[in-house]
Structures are given as C-alpha cells and as structure tokens.
Amino acid sequence: MFRLMLPPSPTVARDIYTVARLNREAKTLLESSFPPIWIEGEISNLSRPASGHIYFSLKDAQAQVRCAFFRQHQRRMGGTLKDGLHVLLRARVSLYEGRGDYQIIVEYLEEAGEGALRRAFDALKERLAREGLFDVALKQALPRLPRRIGVITSPSGAVLHDIVTTLRRRFPAIAVLVYPVPVQGEGAAEKIAAALRRAGERRDCDVLILARGGGSLEDLWPFNEEIVARAIHACPLPVVSGVGHETDFTIADMVADARAPTPTAAAEMLSPDRQEWLAQFARFENRLAALMRARLRSQSQHLDWLGSRLVHPRIRIEHLQLQIGALARRLNLAQLAQRYRARSQWQTVNARLQRHSPLPRLRALTLANRHSRVRLVAGMKHRLERARSRLQQEMQTLHALSPLATLERGYAIVQRPDTGMVVTNVAKVKPGDRVQARLARGYLDCLVEKTREN
Structure with a gap:
C-alpha cells in the first residue's frame, strides 16, 4: 500500500544523486576516513579467477567483510592461501562502485599467530x-x-x-x-x-x-x-x-x-x-718479592766471592807492564827473523828467475827474424819479376789471338742486333734484315739489300 505524500515545496531545489555518483562519493568518503589499517581474521569463500587476483571473505565470530587481494600486491606473500587460514593483513577500506559493495583492498598479508613466526x-x-x-x-x-x-x-x-x-x-x-x-x-x-x-x-x-x-x-x-x-x-x-x-x-x-x-x-x-684479578695480582706480588729476595742473596754471595779474588790495581798494572815488555822483545825478534827469512826467499827466487830469463832467447830470435825478413824481401822481389815477365808474354800471346787485334786490321764482326748472335753464313740472313757490324772502334747499323755466296 502506498501512502499519499504531499510534494515538496517548489521553492526548494532538488539535488538528485545518480547511483554511480552515490557510490563514488561513498567510496571517496570511506577511503579518506580510514588510513591503511591492520586486520586479523579467518579466510573463507576463497576464489582465484583467471585474472590472477584473489577474492575472499575475512571473518571473525561476529562479522565478515569482503576482501580483494590484487596480483601486483602478491609478490611478498609467503605460503599458500586457503579457507580457514588465520591471517593478519594490512589493507585499505574501499567500495566497489559497480555493485556498491563495501570491501577491503589487501596490500600485505601474512599468516597470523606465533605458528607463522x-x-x-x-x-x-x-x-x-x-x-x-x-x-x-x-x-x-x-x-x-x-x-x-x-x-x-x-x-x-x-x-x-x-x-x-x-x-x-x-x-x-x-x-x-x-x-x-x-x-x-x-x-x-x-x-x-x-x-x-x-x-x-x-x-x-x-x-x-x-x-x-x-x-x-x-x-x-x-x-x-x-x-x-x-x-x-x-x-x-x-x-x-x-x-x-x-x-x-x-x-x-x-x-x-x-x-x-x-x-x-x-x-x-x-x-x-x-x-679475582686483585687476588691474582697479590699472588704475583708475593712471588715477585720472594724471587727478588732470593736473587739479592745470590748476588750478594757472588759479590763476596769476587771480592776475595780482587787484586790491587797497582800490582795488576805492574804485572801487565812486565808482560808487555816481554811481548815487545818477542815481537822485535820475530820481526827480525821474519825479515831475514823473506830476504833469503827473495834471493832464491831471483836466482831462479835469472836462470829462466827469456832475454837471451829473445835476442837470438830477434836476429834470426831479421835474417829471415831480408831473405823474404829478396825472394818476393825475384818472384814478382818472374811473374811480371811471364804476364807480359801471356798478354802478347793473348793480344795476337784476340779478335780485337783482327778488327784493328780492318775486319768487322757482324751480329744480329736482337739476339747478339754472330753472323757467319749469308744463309742466316735475308734481304731486308738489319745487322750490326762491330769495328775496332764503334758499331755500324746496316740494312741487308742483297746476299750472295762465295
């Protein structure tokens, strides 16, 4: 049954909300009123859609609230979530505008209680x-x-x-x-x-x-x-x-x-x-004092023994002076004897050196060297004269046989200019060929016009 109500006064302006506006402002109010909070409870109605997000209800003995655990916040989660698990989570209070559902956005989740720790x-x-x-x-x-x-x-x-x-x-x-x-x-x-x-x-x-x-x-x-x-x-x-x-x-x-x-x-x-340290120091002090007393007694006895052996310095000096005089005389005698022995050894060695001196042998060898040098010079001169005479004879013979001497008598040597081969037969050339004639002095470049045999 509807009750009849009078319309509002036309002078009052109406601020009419859409559902989307209502949910949006309610979401803003919730998120601004609650800072990130820690909540403890038990998981139920757990679901894992293909998007990778996790949705569940968090409940205690009196109430429950829907939770959304988005994939980007799941990196630091340890273990696997399941229904009945008691957890502690840090979350933001929010509202899902599409359905107007009040929900919790989970940012961090861990298993609650000492067992998890x-x-x-x-x-x-x-x-x-x-x-x-x-x-x-x-x-x-x-x-x-x-x-x-x-x-x-x-x-x-x-x-x-x-x-x-x-x-x-x-x-x-x-x-x-x-x-x-x-x-x-x-x-x-x-x-x-x-x-x-x-x-x-x-x-x-x-x-x-x-x-x-x-x-x-x-x-x-x-x-x-x-x-x-x-x-x-x-x-x-x-x-x-x-x-x-x-x-x-x-x-x-x-x-x-x-x-x-x-x-x-x-x-x-x-x-x-x-x-304990003070007691140990006291023990060390007593031991040190006892050791010092024993050391002093020992040193005192040693000092008495040394005193009994002590001789007056004047007597000791006189005794040392006598020893020094005796040692000085022994030293002089030893030096003289050493000098005589050294001189005798030197004379013996000098005589041996004189007997084995190389000077006489060097003089004889020097004289023999001079005679040999004179003979060598004379022999070399004679040998050179003989070689020079023979060389002149050979040169004359060679000149007589040399083709150059023939050229001096007016003859020429005909050669092919390209190969340098000597032409000795007219059959080797033909008219129009070029030949080269070598004279005694210089060359002639010739063109063959005609050939004939003897």
Missing part, C-alpha cells in the same frame, strides 16, 4: 645454516680484557642499566659506548643492522653486546630478521648476543660469535672479576 624462524634458520653463517670456524675470539664495550640496545630499558651496573661492579675500568636502537616493532631490525654496520666501520670498541630483555616470539622478532643476521656475520668486531631469557633462542644468538643467556650474563662474560 615459528615457521618463518625455522625456514630462515635452515637457509642460513646451509650458507654457513652458523659455522664455529667463522666465529671470532672474544678479547680477554676489552678496553671499551659497545652495547646495542634500547636506551630506555632496564637492560642497559643492568649491563652498566654489572660492568661497574666487576671491572669499572672498562668503558661503555651505547648505540641506541629500538628493539621491538616495525623498522627495529633495519636500525639494529645499521648500528652493527656503523660500529664495524668506526672500530671504536673491542667487542659488541647485542642485548634485549625477555618477551614473546613476536617481541623478539627483530633479532630473527635476516638483515640483522647478515649484519652480525659481516661485522668485523666480535659480537655477543644477550637477547631475552635463558630459554629464548634467536637467529642472532646462532650467528653471533658468542651467546649469553641474559644481557647481564653477556656483561659478565666480557668483564673479568675485579676481586
């Missing part, structure tokens, strides 16, 4: 163990007496007070340098790793304590992050992990060079007990 802990532990970050051979030795200890912890907690109090009680001479960092919450792991790198670069300390009080696995999670484990492994300074209570184990404990069950135990591990 424990699985992530075990997975990282296994991976780092395979890489060798837990090897005992890589761990550095702790200094026996550090001059300065660096403490990486929260400056506002009781942990720092306990460490400083323990060090003052056990060994006040050790200086403490604090690297303040948050030890819980988002971003704590990055800041802890940055403090480790800064301490390694500065080298202001001999050893580092990474400390935090006890808590749940979630509270201690920054010390189970991979970035902290790799920063501890890369730190050039020895690192002692004192995180949580004795029953708490973290990845940082396994990578560190030493693990202490508590922060206070870490301070005790790195600081010697002052009372």
